[in-house]
Amino acid sequence: MMNSKLFKTIVFIFFIGLIVSILFGVRYYNRIYKANCKQNSYLYIPTGSDFTKVVEILEEDSLLNDVESFTWLALKKNYPRHVYPGRYKIDSLMNNNDIINKLRSGHQNPVKVVFNSIRTREQLASKISEQIEADSISLMKILDNDSVAIQYGLKHETFTCIFIPNTYEFWWNTTAERFADRMNAEYKRFWNETRTEKAKVLNLTPEEVTTLASIVDEETYFNNEMPRVAGVYINRLRKRMHLQADPTLKFALGDFSIKRVLNVHKQIDSPYNTYKRYGLPPGPISFPSISAIDAVLNYESHSYIYFCAKPDFSGYHNFAKNLSQHNINARNYQRALNKERIWR
Secondary structure, eight states, rough: OHHHHHHHHHHHHHHHHHHHHHHHHHHHHHHHHHHBSSSSSSEOOTOOOOHHHHHHHHHHHTTTTTTHHHHHHHHHTTGGGGOOOOEEETTTTHHHHHHHHHHHHHHHOEEEEOOOOSSSHHHHHHHHHTTSSOHHHHHHHHHHHHHHHTTTOOOOGGGGOOOOOOOEETTOOOOHHHHHHHHHHHHHHHHHHHHHHHHHHHTTOHHHHHHHHHHHHHHHHHHTTHHHHHHHHHHHHHOOOOOOHHHHHHHHHHHHTOOSOOTGGGGGOTTOOOTOOOOSSSOOOOOOOOOHHHHHHHHEEEEOOOEEEEEOOOOEEEEESHHHHHHHHHHHHHHHHTTOOOOO
16 A cells, blocks of 8 residues: 555656656747747847847847847857857847857848938948948048048049949948948949940040049939930030039039029139139049949030030930020020029
8 A cells, every 4th residue: 555655656756857847848948949039120239249238239129038048048158258249130030049159150141331322421421320330430530531542542532432322232340441441442343444444535534534423413313314414524525625514613612502503603713613624623523323424434425515404494404516506595494493583
């Protein structure tokens, strides 16, 4: 009788222990392998962060369902000794083990850096700082650093040429210095043999092509009109005529909001005043699009030496081969401006 009771007791204890072990095992397994992300998201770890900072970010951004279990496993896997900055994609199906393995490997996800329709260095610095870790101040220090420009074989006025608007992949924790280095490499890649040869035919350097492209880009919104506009300026350069490009006056005045260029604007004393100075200005007046650069390299061959905005405000232009026809086009546009009460 006693042996039977003892046996039952032992069996009961065994099953209790088994249940406890299973429950403990399930809990242990879940802490490691159960999905722990609330949703697909990105974890940004700033340069110089330690493990405490990573946990703080996870809590503040509410990225995980259970930060405590993540912390427990991270300590077990010695992650605090392998914290790497960057941008990491956290998938909703990832468990603690997956997350920690990714973070401690430093296998971050690149960010697509996009910039276009940029006129000033300040605008570029602001736009880029929204997409990578480098802030606008550090970027401006590079953009305004003449020694860096010289390092790339450029000068202050032409340094902006290397920043060609496009979409690029960067690591999020890219510094301002590395951003400039990468853009310089992209610039050299962009100016391949084909483009370089076309520039030589025009008797222009890549920087001069970019400068002219920046004017073309400001003159027309339409890619299909860019080669014709570029052709006008090529003709004027070859005839040793003033370019008389209104956008260069706006740049010199620091005011691109001007809709009506007046005679008073044409009096500004600036190397960018193409009404007074022959040839191209010292450097680009904006960051021209690839379309504008290629429009210059593949300009339309014609006899036009003047153009004026159409009075229907479509954004397109009327082109003229002589001054008398241009004056007619100009008067029509001026009347349209007067009708709309646009005085400046």
